[in-house]
Amino acid sequence: MPAHTAYDAVIVGGGHNGLVAAAYLARAGRSVLVLERLGDTGGAAVSGRPFAGLDARLSRYSYLVSLLPPKIVSELGLRFTVRRRTVSSYTPSGNGGLLVGAGRTRDSFAALTGSGREYAAWEDFYGMTGRVARRVFPTLTEPLPTREELRARVDDDTAWRSLFEEPIGVAIEDRFHHDLVRGVVLTDALIGTFADAHDPSLVQNRCFLHHVIGGGTGDWDVPVGGMGALTDELARAAREAGAEIVTGHEAVRIETDGAHAEVTFRTAESEGTVTARQVLVNASPQTLAALLGDPPPAPAEGAQLKVNMVLSRLPRLRDRSVDARDAFAGTFHVAESYGQLATAYREAAEGRPPSAPPSEIYCHTLTDPSILGPELAERGCHTLTLFGLHTPARLFADDHDTVRTQLLAATLAELDDRLA
Structure with missing residues (x-):
């Protein structure tokens, strides 16, 4: 008391x-x-x-x-203490994939797209978000600025239009041409947000901004x-x-x-x-x-499921050019091309579980093994966390167990197609 x-x-x-x-x-x-x-x-x-x-302390x-x-x-x-991830993401594609980080981003873009155009667009786009991050992140500990004050602080009409005024899908489609690259960019606008790339509410833009302004750099760190x-x-x-x-x-x-x-x-x-x-x-x-004792406002719809796992070893990849330790150290994308994300959103909005559920997988123990007890660490075990996108709560309203089983089965089938 x-x-x-x-x-x-x-x-x-x-x-x-x-x-x-x-x-x-x-x-x-x-x-x-x-x-x-x-x-x-x-x-x-x-x-x-x-x-x-199992002595595994999971977030x-x-x-x-x-x-x-x-x-x-x-x-x-x-x-x-926090530790910086060396890899941002890995997205499999056929027998290859796109690795962002570990000093291999440029070469990975070239192998995937066959040209330097998408990589140049990537550098330009994230150079823009980096400049916005450096200007906007300090406002988190300042009095809330007005819209015009923040626009003046950003001081970049293109960035303001692309990130604050137009649906993020416009900027992505204008700048990028490869379906998988577009999807990798869009994912940061959809984590936990049930929206289309062109949602007029711009809720996806707000989610995207929260992902790219952190620390003034957009980096996401692992808490030890x-x-x-x-x-x-x-x-x-x-x-x-x-x-x-x-x-x-x-x-x-x-x-x-x-x-x-x-x-x-x-x-x-x-x-x-x-x-x-x-x-x-x-x-x-x-x-x-x-x-x-007031009437409740309409709740924001949850749209993400999470599955924590402890594995005896990391999965083996079909892509032999990438080590599994790199692929899972960042965010491992599954069924997250631009077209797949749009299809999954449409299916879920119509009340059906996505036929190819988009999801992301992350391995905490590759950066911070301290969450495992000595026995699991000595056995070479790892944790994996899977996040399923576009899974609004209403999909589970009638038969929670059946829908959950369907989603996990479809997710694992999609993942299995990327593994050796």
Whole structure:
């Protein structure tokens, strides 16, 4: 139970954003209480051991670090380590494929496309996103700029039009001609986002921007020890600053008169209340509406499934020119050409599981083997994480187990076609 009945600030939800807020408020001298429903903090950035008898600590949801500003790391005195991946992605094609990274990108483009045109377009496009990243990423720790202020900061009319005003599909189709190359670019706009390349809402553009601005470079780093190691460190920083964190405490109601708020919480044994001058909610808009007794907004549709695996060895590739350690060190694309992504979206939008489910596979242990216990490490085991795209929750509404089996079978069949 909380140590007090009144606080300057109560934070509902102990995810990474809630923990950062708790640490800053406590460092500013405020009394802070964090109410976390689950038994551990971390929210969607946690690690766990999902396989009984296997000492493998896997990142359950979020798995890479890109959007954590160094300013926060420095100011909160966070002690954790990240490692840079040497490979960005590998996308198989027939008996070959496209490897981005490991110093082989130019040659891989030439072997795939037979010319230097696509590689030149790639360099130009990601040179543009890099310039945008360097200008936009610092705004994450600044007051939110207006649209015109951000446009002036970007200071590039072509980049602004391509990334902020037009559907990302326009820029991709204008700049690239190879179907597989187009698909590799588009994937960063679709991870967890159920949308077409030309969706007029531009939700795919927002997803793409979040993928390419991280750190001011667009690089995605591997947290040593898994994501839980990072959020455990955030919890430590918050507690050491003076914040009180209680787990197993679910906030169920917030009532306010405009000056103060009363937060009702529930535990397995009892119910209680605390008052606060301010309440921060580190949860979904639907949860916030329920806490306030307001009508819930329409939920954003989830569109991704995730499967964690522990393997005795890495799969062998049909492409003999690429070592499996390179292919799986970055993002391994399956059925993600531009045409395949469009087909999968159309099928899912019509209520059918994609016939060739697009997916991505990543091996954490190639960059950070510390998440494996000594026995698994000595046996040469590896973790693989598969992300399935264009799998909206409504596909599972009628017969969850059957649809899940169909999707996984189709995904594995597509993957098997790329392996030796």
